[in-house]
Amino acid sequence: MSRRLTRRELAALAGGAAVAGAVGGTPSPAGGSGRRPGVVGVAALAPGEGGRVDGAAADRAMAAVLAAATGAPSAAEAVRLLLSPSDVVGVKLNCLGGRNLSPRPEVVDALVRRLVEGGVRPGSIILFERSSRELERAGFTIRRDGDGPRCYGIDNDWDRTPSESGAIGSCFARLVSESCTALISFGVVKDHDLAGVSAGLKNWYGVIHNPNKYHDNHCDPYVADVVRHPFIAGKLRLTVLDGVTAQCHGGPAYRPDAVFALGRLAASTDPVAADLWAWRVIDAERVRRGLPTLEGAGRPPAFIATAAGRGLGVGDPGRLAEVEA
Amino acid sequence: MSQPVDRRGFARLVAAGAASAILPAAGVGARSRVLRVGEPVEGGELPAREASWYRRLEEGRVECELCPQGCTVADAERGTCGVRENRGGTYVTLVHSLACSVHADPVEKKPFFHVRPGELALSWAAAGCNVECKFCQNWEISQFRPEQVRATYLPPEALVDLARRAGARLTAATYSEPVVFWEYVRDTARAARAAGLLPTVVSNGYIREQPLKEVLPLLGAVKVDLKSFRDEFYRDQIRGRLEPVLKALEVIRAAEVWLEIVVLLIPTLNDSEAEVRDLARWVKTTLGREVPVHFTRFHPTYRLTGLPPTPVATLERAWRVARAEGLEYVYLGNVPGHPGESTTCPGCGEVLIRRVGFQVLANRLVDGACPGCGRAIPGVWR
Numbered sequence: 001m002s003r004r005l006t007r008r009e010l011a012a013l014a015g016g017a018a019v020a021g022a023v024g025g026t027p028s029p030a031g032g033s034g035r036r037p038g039v040v041g042v043a044a045l046a047p048g049e050g051g052r053v054d055g056a057a058a059d060r061a062m063a064a065v066l067a068a069a070t071g072a073p074s075a076a077e078a079v080r081l082l083l084s085p086s087d088v089v090g091v092k093l094n095c096l097g098g099r100n101l102s103p104r105p106e107v108v109d110a111l112v113r114r115l116v117e118g119g120v121r122p123g124s125i126i127l128f129e130r131s132s133r134e135l136e137r138a139g140f141t142i143r144r145d146g147d148g149p150r151c152y153g154i155d156n157d158w159d160r161t162p163s164e165s166g167a168i169g170s171c172f173a174r175l176v177s178e179s180c181t182a183l184i185s186f187g188v189v190k191d192h193d194l195a196g197v198s199a200g201l202k203n204w205y206g207v208i209h210n211p212n213k214y215h216d217n218h219c220d221p222y223v224a225d226v227v228r229h230p231f232i233a234g235k236l237r238l239t240v241l242d243g244v245t246a247q248c249h250g251g252p253a254y255r256p257d258a259v260f261a262l263g264r265l266a267a268s269t270d271p272v273a274a275d276l277w278a279w280r281v282i283d284a285e286r287v288r289r290g291l292p293t294l295e296g297a298g299r300p301p302a303f304i305a306t307a308a309g310r311g312l313g314v315g316d317p318g319r320l321a322e323v324e325a
Numbered sequence: 326m327s328q329p330v331d332r333r334g335f336a337r338l339v340a341a342g343a344a345s346a347i348l349p350a351a352g353v354g355a356r357s358r359v360l361r362v363g364e365p366v367e368g369g370e371l372p373a374r375e376a377s378w379y380r381r382l383e384e385g386r387v388e389c390e391l392c393p394q395g396c397t398v399a400d401a402e403r404g405t406c407g408v409r410e411n412r413g414g415t416y417v418t419l420v421h422s423l424a425c426s427v428h429a430d431p432v433e434k435k436p437f438f439h440v441r442p443g444e445l446a447l448s449w450a451a452a453g454c455n456v457e458c459k460f461c462q463n464w465e466i467s468q469f470r471p472e473q474v475r476a477t478y479l480p481p482e483a484l485v486d487l488a489r490r491a492g493a494r495l496t497a498a499t500y501s502e503p504v505v506f507w508e509y510v511r512d513t514a515r516a517a518r519a520a521g522l523l524p525t526v527v528s529n530g531y532i533r534e535q536p537l538k539e540v541l542p543l544l545g546a547v548k549v550d551l552k553s554f555r556d557e558f559y560r561d562q563i564r565g566r567l568e569p570v571l572k573a574l575e576v577i578r579a580a581e582v583w584l585e586i587v588v589l590l591i592p593t594l595n596d597s598e599a600e601v602r603d604l605a606r607w608v609k610t611t612l613g614r615e616v617p618v619h620f621t622r623f624h625p626t627y628r629l630t631g632l633p634p635t636p637v638a639t640l641e642r643a644w645r646v647a648r649a650e651g652l653e654y655v656y657l658g659n660v661p662g663h664p665g666e667s668t669t670c671p672g673c674g675e676v677l678i679r680r681v682g683f684q685v686l687a688n689r690l691v692d693g694a695c696p697g698c699g700r701a702i703p704g705v706w707r
Contacts, residue, residue, distance in 0.1 A: 096401060131472075133370075156473050162464075162628055169459065169628040193386065193399035210468050212407035213457050213564065215396075250384060253401035 034070035034081030035269045038314035040277040041068025043325040045265040047244050058110035064325030065267035066114055079118020082237040083182050088124045090180035094187045094203045095129045095138035101254040102138035103186045103242040111240060112149050125149040128175055130206045158209050166225030170208035176231050183235040189246035189278045195219040196294045196301030198252050199278035200239035200271050201227055223303035228310045239274040241266040248285040260285050272313025275304050276320050360478040366423055367475045373417035376409055377508050378536045385414040392455045392504055392532050393569040406505040407470040408453035420451035420506045425466050425476040429491035433683040435527050437585055438656055438668060439617055439704030440546045441495060442678055443685040447488030450500035451509060455531055456565040459628035460591060467501035481513040485520045499527035507536055514543035530573040531565050537576050546583035546705055549574055553595040554604035578612045583705050586616060590635045590643060591623040601643045605650035614653050615703045620644060621658030672700035
């Protein structure tokens, strides 16, 4: 059913038009040319003692992938291409997997440091998830105020009316619809029993009130419809994937026997390409273990091609460019 | 007209409960906790109980066998209802004894027009629904997860206690979708029966045969929303299917539990004369001409805000079509004061129960029969 867009949606859409244009090579809202369709910057980042990552190593890897993802000479310049100092930057973390299968706090901290280095005000960075409880379980400390980056859950702060986007109709988190002017998806690389892959795109299911309604048909076209909503597509600047460890089977929950040391950190300004890359590495590990590919298992992440068809990025594996940083 | 059970009522309940027992939430896993009767639950950990209708699959997955959605659910995930979760291969319900809405309503509000007219029904809901009607009037509780909705810990006995205090002779699981809290419905129905109350359910009828049959013997009446007589409508507007609902209606009727049907007529979507005729014919031939059918008026809400309210003329046309097809008890709803709200004797045409809105102005039934011609009027009158 068609519907008149709200003023907020129109405003977001105006930003989104610029972003959508940027995927095609026109300047981003921040004024730079940081968008590189199909490009995924990847850097080695190995887990150390107890699975933790050394902070300095995370810093180096983060700087490298940001530069590779944007084509900028440095991480600071990459951030300046993607974001402006006036942005309120929401970083959506995927913490469903708990401490063992969520973005590592030390890697997230590395992103925060790079954002600040690139001119984003620390107090304008909001790390968030569906609930504060999930963040705490994944090892994050809740911070709702102060001068530094904030970190808290949506905690039921939803829009009062649902928004339509293709096949979905949902109340979005007000953090996304109202508070943030720019968004970053910070996911992990894991198998999903229904969707096929849970990486950067499906992470956005966490910002709608009714994700349980949209898991049939392998979450397709629903994932794409969530992401293409102006609240997200209009603000999404970057996808970062913590692939230090990944999971090739049995997701989305943590499953020890299906986790493997991928040893990679990835970033892309193209959210579809980022998921395409995640699909590729998950399938590679599945084949290595003698498991069928996701397609062979009957759950290819079809939403990736749908997202590409919606103009959200590059979905053709032949155009995926993995740039080793 | 409904009477919300207020904070003071809950406070009394807490006091009463504390004197007798502090009830543990039967839990699965480390996340269970002890709750007191009447304790508010919002946004925190939810009490979990193992669900009744599911089977375990390989690799820790489960398949829900409660409703036709038939969700296959991986660990840490939930079904489409949002209230049942796989916890390490055990499927749990997160809404048993968590009431998010409690009111003492006139039974006419359900609506039941052939069940104890003028009586109060202690009506309650837990969060969640197994479909997604774009026109849901109660979407703020049905389309959210339990942790997103303010609720109160009210086990079945506490609900029955509230019913007694409110002077209600019926209980009604309603507002959201009772199918998703079917264990809570079952246990409350048992408690209500034991207390001499009549347990009822207001549902979309989107439930599998087995769980329905298990609970039906406990119920005194069921109202089913038959949202359309076209599968296309069920697919597009509801994210469900028509056939399971028709099957459920047959099962309810075969169990001889009192049944009333509500059809919300939505302009351009399900209000054609042909569809109303098909529906009426099916009800008459499959369920019986004496099953009451209520045609009710749509008001724009939730995701369906671009359509106008149903014209009264459309409702009246549906009434005429259904009557012409032979249905004996056809009503109109959401049109307070309309003659279509009243019960008329199919034998002599006398008005037997006169209603305005949810209020009964006159009830002329004598021992469940028309005082004019003596015809027995089916229903649950006592």
